[in-house]
Amino acid sequence: MVTPKLACGASRNLLWIGLLATLGACESTEERDWRLAQEDGSFGAFKRFLGRYRSSPLAASALRQLWQRAQDMNTLPAYESFLRADPEPRHRALAEQAIWKIVEQTNSANAYQEFLDEHAKSPLAAAARDAWWQLTEREGTMDAYLQFLERNAGSPQGAKASEVVRFLWPTTMVGRPTCTLASNLAVDLSWSRVPGAQSYVVDWSPSPRFRKETTQWTLALSTWKKLGERAGSPDAKLPMYYRISAIRHGVRTLPSEPCLARLLPSKHGTACQICGEKAIGYCHLRRTFVCRAHATFTDEHGQRWRCP
Numbered sequence: 063m064v065t066p067k068l069a070c071g072a073s074r075n076l077l078w079i080g081l082l083a084t085l086g087a088c089e090s091t092e093e094r095d096w097r098l099a100q101e102d103g104s105f106g107a108f109k110r111f112l113g114r115y116r117s118s119p120l121a122a123s124a125l126r127q128l129w130q131r132a133q134d135m136n137t138l139p140a141y142e143s144f145l146r147a148d149p150e151p152r153h154r155a156l157a158e159q160a161i162w163k164i165v166e167q168t169n170s171a172n173a174y175q176e177f178l179d180e181h182a183k184s185p186l187a188a189a190a191r192d193a194w195w196q197l198t199e200r201e202g203t204m205d206a207y208l209q210f211l212e213r214n215a216g217s218p219q220g221a222k223a224s225e226v227v228r229f230l231w232p233t234t235m236v237g238r239p240t241c242t243l244a245s246n247l248a249v250d251l252s253w254s255r256v257p258g259a260q261s262y263v264v265d266w267s268p269s270p271r272f273r274k275e276t277t278q279w280t281l282a283l284s285t286w287k288k289l290g291e292r293a294g295s296p297d298a299k300l301p302m303y304y305r306i307s308a309i310r311h312g313v314r315t316l317p318s319e320p321c322l323a324r325l326l327p328s329k330h331g332t333a334c335q336i337c338g339e340k341a342i343g344y345c346h347l348r349r350t351f352v353c354r355a356h357a358t359f360t361d362e363h364g365q366r367w368r369c370p
């Protein structure tokens with residue numbers, strides 16, 4: 063049996079073409095794909111057709127079908143996908159309205175943000191910003207104002223958000239950091255990100271009161287810091303308290319509760335003073351009992367040691 067495609071491609075004879083055309087057997091690839099898309103009838107099938115034949119005379123029909131399917135599905139991804147197929151202005155406006163309706167019902171900062179990201183030039187963008195601002199004021203949290211500010215800095219509501227953030231920032235609390243002692247008695251500090259922070263200050267002091275004379279500090283641009291470069295004996299380094307403040311436009315938040323880095327009790331030389339596991343001996347270099355895992359270390363000069 064001869065397939066229609068072969069018959070079409072193989073025929074060089076005008077008579078043949080005429081005959082096949084009248085029989086309806088001569089079908090172009092485009093016509094065949096259109097027929098297959100209709101048979102399939104899904105959103106994806108029409109989307110694929112449009113991807114291949116955007117300038118085809120059949121594109122308008124495909125777009126109408128796509129719009130119908132998007133409405134049947136009535137989801138954000140379906141409408142967004144429909145818009146990416148570049149429909150004519152009337153359908154574009156209708157799709158944006160349908161999207162807006164879903165976003166309005168969702169009524170979350172993330173939904174408004176996504177709407178503004180995707181439809182910044184839409185006539186509905188102003189309504190989205192207003193609704194988001196109302197939600198932000200109702201929530202009234204620092205996070206809510208910061209998220210709004212990040213996306214709407216240039217708007218009048220953005221200016222209000224900025225004012226609120228400036229007012230609330232100095233009273234923001236930072237979560238207590240975690241401090242972990244390393245083999246070389248350096249301290250690894252990490253803490254939770256504070257939304258809106260541009261940097262952090264790490265304070266350390268041998269006393270939890272952080273008296274001015276004994277408190278030192280350093281700056282961190284991420285949410286961790288390794289403090290291992292301080293020379294001196296373990297007695298001078300430990301125990302040590304660490305606390306974190308976040309910085310935004312040069313203003314510090316309240317400091318966090320401190321964490322404490324200290325050597326553990328040796329239990330008469332039986333316990334590692336870094337982790338508490340079974341000790342294998344005393345290290346004179348660090349003046350601590352250590353376990354097997356903490357026996358090797360690199361000192362401040364980069365020299366590797368095994369001790370004991």
Ligand SMILES: [Zn+2]
Pocket residue numbers: 334335336337338339352353354355356
């Ligand atoms: Zn240990």
